Ligand code: SF4
Ligand code: SF4
């Protein structure tokens with residue numbers, strides 16, 4: 267065997283064993299390894315992971331999910347106990363002490379209020395991830411968007427870039443300020459093959475955990491079987507490139523605090539235009555300005571040359 | 582200092598004392614050639630120093646408290662407004678006003694306009710200090726400033742715009758330091774170092790242009806992450822980087838006019854004839870450059886509105902605020918510059934530059950603080966945050982003055 271064939275054989279063999287291993291791994295254990303989303307972003311792929319479908323019409327505002335999340339992630343005790351309904355008086359957002367909050371919305375012409383839970387939506391192409399310059403965020407293959415506090419510098423660009431105002435920041439801490447965000451319970455539960463804590467704890471079955479594709483099917487099915495009960499839209503199916511956490515609502519989404527103006531383009535696509543000029547500047551500028559320099563200095567060097575010639579002529 | 586000069590004192594401009602043989606010691610150089618008691622007298626006599634001392638005595642403890650008690654003690658930065666005045670002023674306003682370094686470097690070294698030499702070094706210093714203090718501001722604002730180096734070595738996120746900013750500002754800072762080494766080398770008698778840097782000045786300058794184009798633009802591109810959060814009139818995913826880059830051009834030039842004016846009137850004792858005799862003429866040339874950049878900026882600003890079809894917003898209150906910004910920050914200085922150039926009125930050009938600088942500040946603060954989260958509420962900075970910003974800016978001015986008084990920037994070093 268000559269050397270070239272040997273190399274070829276080696277490479278092909280390597281690839282084969284690699285593929286084989288991949289299959290094996292997929293078949294045996296449940297949680298797939300985390301993949302950084304950079305390659306996927308580049309290829310424009312939407313990872314097919316798991317997700318949660320949250321049905322606002324089923325939620326009764328008991329805040330069990332808030333309580334269990336607080337316990338699961340050892341967050342500080344809130345000022346008011348979790349069964350205190352006075353918190354509903356104003357609309358809250360996630361903060362240092364809460365990865366998730368439930369809000370109450372009074373709807374005009376309707377007796378019963380509608381409740382809505384807020385947490386990270388685990389976007390397919392997360393704005394937080396693409397804006398983070400130390401790559402603290404990871405879109406895992408299972409669908410959860412996780413955050414690594416060990417590398418976070420605290421620039422808070424992710425908070426600028428998240429279209430859903432999700433990441434909160436521990437401003438009160440001088441020595442360990444970090445981002446607080448729902449991780450879909452990735453480390454504590456998903457890796458063990460369990461559903462997120464809040465989903466499992468919900469007494470009204472308001473949330474379903476499953477394959478994202480199945481959930482989308484299920485959502486449309488629910489809309490179809492219950493005519494008039496839901497707005498005919500699955501929020502999160504397409505918003506900003508699709509999110510893993512999706513919503514069904516009995517009232518128009520903007521009445522319960524959803525931003526319905528976000529569009530379907532992922533956040534990253536707005537930045538691409540600038541990023542695409544970077545290599546252009548990097549390659550064209552040096553040539554262009556060296557050219558200017560040569561042009562600008564040619565006169566001088568010509569002068570010097572002529573002087574030289576003149577002097578030589580004298581000799 | 583003026584009193585000493587009036588009494589016949591001449592600050593150091595060459596390595597040798599008046600007898601032409603003995604060299605100045607480094608300490609004497611740092612004291613500008615004054616004796617220690619004289620130097621102290623001069624310090625105490627200057628009222629500006631008293632103002633500085635007052636600001637530092639209040640502000641420095643505040644800075645310390647920020648690092649002991651955390652950001653929430655000194656800022657109103659909230660979950661919805663992660664960026665406040667520290668970055669709004671310290672990064673987004675300071676950086677465009679420091680574009681003078683690469684502008685003048687390019688003019689003199691690349692385009693061969695040797696006539697701009699008298700202010701080249703001032704422009705370089707303005708650039709270097711502006712960037713340096715932008716980093717200082719950034720350090721105050723970062724949650725974990727001790728991890729500043731992380732995006733360079735520990736964990737890289739190359740797809741992020743901020744990654745570009747971090748790398749480019751860092752490399753550009755070293756380029757600017759290198760560009761100022763000759764001045765430093767002259768003062769401290771290091772001819773070899775100077776020669777070495779001189780041999781690569783073209784390379785440095787061109788890399789300066791590239792890095793500046795990209796990070797000035799990148800600062801604007803940072804906001805393209807927030808469509809919907811930033812008001813559509815200020816937002817443009819296509820043109821935003823170019824808006825920021827283009828306004829940095831007249832920002833840098835106008836800032837140079839402003840600081841050179843300050844030097845001319847308040848530090849004349851440190852300027853040599855080369856600087857003083859040329860400054861009015863050069864101011865007019867800078868004014869021409871600014872006017873050109875201003876008109877380009879105005880046009881692409883309008884194209885930006887047209888491209889996204891944002892005309893409808895112009896009739897709202899936001900639209901009026903946008904038009905005021907455009908009028909005060911762009912059209913007024915443009916008209917003033919044009920009149921000044923026509924009538925060759927240096928004073929007017931200087932006034933126009935001041936307004937242009939104000940216009941940049943207004944635009945950046947609008948983008949970062951006022952038009953950001955326009956559908957939620959407007960953030961009002963915490964008094965302590967304002968205090969810290971004033972303190973660090975004062976430190977910037979003090980450092981600026983310290984360098985100007987010593988290094989051969991406004992005067993030419995007489996080597997022989
Ligand atoms: S989601 Fe479930 S647990 Fe949470 S408030 Fe609604 S009903 Fe209660
Ligand atoms: S909702 Fe916000 S924080 Fe969550 S993945 Fe999307 S961009 Fe990131």
Ligand code: SF4
Nearest residue numbers: 335448450451462464
């Ligand atoms: S998925 Fe986990 S982290 Fe996220 S809100 Fe639910 S319990 Fe909290």
